[in-house]
Amino acid sequence: MKRIGEWLPALVVFVLVVGLWEALVRALHVHQFLLPKPSTIIRVFWTDRHTLWPAGWYTFKEALGGFAIGSGLGILAATLVGRFRTLGKALMPVFIAANAIPIIAFAPIFGAWFNPISPHSKMAVAGVLCFLPVMVNTLRGLQSAKPRQIELMRSYAANELEIWRRVRVPTALPFVFTALKVASVLAMIGAIVGEYFGGALNALGVVINNAADVFQFDVAWAGILVASLLGIALYGAVVAAERIVLRWSPS
């Protein structure tokens, strides 16, 4: 019951905004290529389901692949850098500099490296986007065990491996999940933007792009709705996993 009470204000705001949108577009006769009515978007979401939904699923798989590869490599890199300090000294400045590069600018290059029609170039974009936030956050988590905790473990004659297993990794997990939540959003962005530079005809980014090119903005908006729902689903899956893994957490 309390849960519903917590969600209610947000739900009310959402309904109000959508209602206002619908009313204003009708009242002011806004051209539909500028902003279609929510009711139109939802209708197209349903009538075009045979193209939009499979396209969404296709792109979702790309995002998921990129998310898994990028996050996996991010966690692996953080583990290595955290374990071998000289490696960290050599690599960290490079990673931090790389973090400042607008990686999405590489999307056309990935198209050239991989087959531009294949999903791999999109996975690469999504993966590269996911890598750095996961790597940086995981590393910070691995390094945030308190000195007293390490001292306590040393008093038990614990070796480095045991300190990792029993202190550093559990301490890092909340940081990892924070990063995975960010990465889940970035993965969908990476996959769709990757498709804007070319991709299979049945990919969501291509469908949105092509619809916009021929002024079918209702279709483009319906595609955005599909992308949003899938993005929320991926984010929600990470939150659910976090709840299970971090059962002990006070929040």
Next chain:
Amino acid sequence: MSSAAAIPAVVRLEHVTKTFPRGNVTALQDIDLELAPGEFVSLIGPSGCGKSTLLRVIGDLVEPSGGVISVNGKSARQAREDGDYGIVFQEAVLFDWRTVARNIALPLEMLGWDRDRRRARVREMLELVELSGFGDHHPWQLSGGMQQRVAIARALAFEPALLLMDEPFGALDEMTRERLNLELLSIWEKTGNTVVFVTHSISEAVFLSTRVVVMSPRPGRVAGIVEIDLPTPRTAETRDSPMFFALVTRVRELLRSRGEHLLPEEEELLEADR
């Protein structure tokens, strides 16, 4: 305390010195100290006198620059590897992802005890620190005093001969601290551990100890040792006895004898305990 040479010391320090190269600080200079089995020895002194460093040197968590240390007749290193001491810090240092019971079981897991044996011991320890029924709680669900009792239970779970305590009640309020002082004494009477207890509080040191080692700073060294011959068992009334006051005054005078070197906050420390 017994001074019979025949009883082997639990802790023996000979000419122990520790200098930190950074800033060229002499944290400990030529410390000689011997602890007989079952002694409760407090280390007291102002900040910078090296009392926490000394505790860590005994626990082989800090390497000395010179001198000889033996714990249970072995090198400090060997004693640490054999699990000869348990340690309690100012913060409880409990792991949030483990329940209270599993926090206490941590050292037992590392020693390779099987599950049944661990469970039985954890139950015993929870009883000892009067936390039966809290085994399934998580640390953040407990008050500061309860958390510190869990830390004590964890330190004693594997029955080490020596208990090292680094200002274990320093972060607690006065009432909780006095209650835990009494509890610690009753635990000590039951277990018969040798205790090294670092504190900032003169009254706490006098109330708990069989001996109080007064240390002075820059460089850290032993300024004097006060034998505490208060009758046992000690109770809340002990703190009101004239003998208790006399001993508190003795310790304070020893701390004072270095008064010309005291910093303002150290003066405050002495005043606060009056």
